[in-house]
Amino acid sequence: MKKLIYTLVLAVATLFTGTAQQTPAPLQEGAISIDGATAHLGNGEVLENALIMFEEGKLTFVGSAMTKIARKGTVIKGKGKHVYPGIIAPCKALGLTEVNAVRASNDQDEIGELIPHVRSLIAYNAESQVVESMRPNGVLLGQVTPQGGRISGTSSIVQFDAWNWEDAAVKADDGIHMHWPNSFRRGRWWMGEPRGYQPNKDYAKQLDEIQSFLKNAAAYGTASNGELNPAFLAMQGVFNGSQKLYLYADGEKEIIDAITTAKDHGVQEVVLVGGYHAYKITDFLKEHKIPVLVQFTHNLPALDDEDYDLPYKLPKLLSDAGILVAIQNGSTSNFQTRNLPFYAGQVVGQGLDKEKALQMITGNSAQILGIADNYGTLEVGKSATLFISKGDALDMRGNQLTHAFINGRTLSLETHQTELWKRYMGKYEGK
Numbered sequence: 001m002k003k004l005i006y007t008l009v010l011a012v013a014t015l016f017t018g019t020a021q022q023t024p025a026p027l028q029e030g031a032i033s034i035d036g037a038t039a040h041l042g043n044g045e046v047l048e049n050a051l052i053m054f055e056e057g058k059l060t061f062v063g064s065a066m067t068k069i070a071r072k073g074t075v076i077k078g079k080g081k082h083v084y085p086g087i088i089a090p091c092k093a094l095g096l097t098e099v100n101a102v103r104a105s106n107d108q109d110e111i112g113e114l115i116p117h118v119r120s121l122i123a124y125n126a127e128s129q130v131v132e133s134m135r136p137n138g139v140l141l142g143q144v145t146p147q148g149g150r151i152s153g154t155s156s157i158v159q160f161d162a163w164n165w166e167d168a169a170v171k172a173d174d175g176i177h178m179h180w181p182n183s184f185r186r187g188r189w190w191m192g193e194p195r196g197y198q199p200n201k202d203y204a205k206q207l208d209e210i211q212s213f214l215k216n217a218a219a220y221g222t223a224s225n226g227e228l229n230p231a232f233l234a235m236q237g238v239f240n241g242s243q244k245l246y247l248y249a250d251g252e253k254e255i256i257d258a259i260t261t262a263k264d265h266g267v268q269e270v271v272l273v274g275g276y277h278a279y280k281i282t283d284f285l286k287e288h289k290i291p292v293l294v295q296f297t298h299n300l301p302a303l304d305d306e307d308y309d310l311p312y313k314l315p316k317l318l319s320d321a322g323i324l325v326a327i328q329n330g331s332t333s334n335f336q337t338r339n340l341p342f343y344a345g346q347v348v349g350q351g352l353d354k355e356k357a358l359q360m361i362t363g364n365s366a367q368i369l370g371i372a373d374n375y376g377t378l379e380v381g382k383s384a385t386l387f388i389s390k391g392d393a394l395d396m397r398g399n400q401l402t403h404a405f406i407n408g409r410t411l412s413l414e415t416h417q418t419e420l421w422k423r424y425m426g427k428y429e430g431k
Helices: 002-017 203-222 228-232 234-241 250-264 280-288 312-320 334-348 356-360 363-369 416-429
Strands: 033-042 046-055 057-066 074-077 080-083 087-092 139-144 151-159 168-181 185-186 196-198 242-250 270-274 292-294 324-326 386-389 402-405
Touching: 002 139, 074 280, 074 386, 087 334, 087 363, 139 196, 139 228, 139 334, 139 402, 168 234, 203 228, 203 234, 228 234, 228 386, 242 250, 250 280, 280 312, 312 334, 324 416, 334 356
Parallel strands: 033 074, 033 080, 087 139, 168 242, 242 270, 270 292, 292 324
Antiparallel strands: 033 046, 046 057, 080 386, 139 151, 151 168, 185 196, 386 402
16 A cells, blocks of 8 residues: 555656746847748737847837848747737636645645735745746737635736746736635536526625625725734735635626625625626626626537527627627636637637737737736737747647747747657657
């Protein structure tokens, strides 16, 4: 028995250490110029035959290659290629979970229901193989978000090439994440309940618990003295506007109840996450200036009487109604986050302009997460966080990266998966 336990421990240790992350890139030392590529700026604009230059991690020129300006430093010939801002992945537990079945590698969910004071950033594993696998598809930044419970904790935004969480942090403790209860739930047939949806008898009670918590947290912020309460203290940012409240809700009633409750209790900025039926109440969302982080588009409709393509076209429906929309990949596995560009490509197939779809994973995401002053678009003065692709990045056939940069640092695009691919392609091609 002891020998078996030792073997299992050794196997897990090998899993985590056998294929380490590529060494993070050093600081940018010399200027880099990308000459002649098609630049997709992330704000809806496209520059054909563009020249992009950056130094010390910042973009210094974004314009036409026909401009009579000297190319600086290393020149990358971009003719026939495409340049994009780094893709941003909101609301994911990247770096918090390596192997779901191994509890010691799973830090995405802590004990408790109302735990806003749990900070995801300090548990972030910058050397995660899952995080490493994002970069070859152009996903270079993410919002590391705790999961589970009614209030899961506090998220932070990181870049995906670092030694540790301190180096990775782009914006620490940017928001609190609250999962709103459902007014309907599926029947638990194994307990003798009818199949299908039925009213959640505990909805009113759950709503009262949230209201009480928000009321007490707001009162705690105005108290002159009293005992330290970490949960109430962690909520103060959503009341003073320094943090955003990310509300996870899908039904019309839940969305209206969640936003109304938050606003009534003094929450300054609210972001709706999911919003499956948000297209039915766009006037309400516009009235309260609520942006939406829509779930992944590669999905089936939730209800039998819904359009078969509702998940595909939902981002376009909201965008056409004037809502600020970005795409996140919902409850799918962390590994699937690399498919964010293809979720955006799915919306193009529903008639949305390709550059607007790109905005939903770059510029719009940065704006919603509060990092648009430095990321999300290719503009002079912003971070040189971008990538070069041989083809269309929103198409899995065209998304073939040749270069990627975070803050001007040249990234390695090798991962444990590309190493295995090369190994076994050689094995079977030789036969």
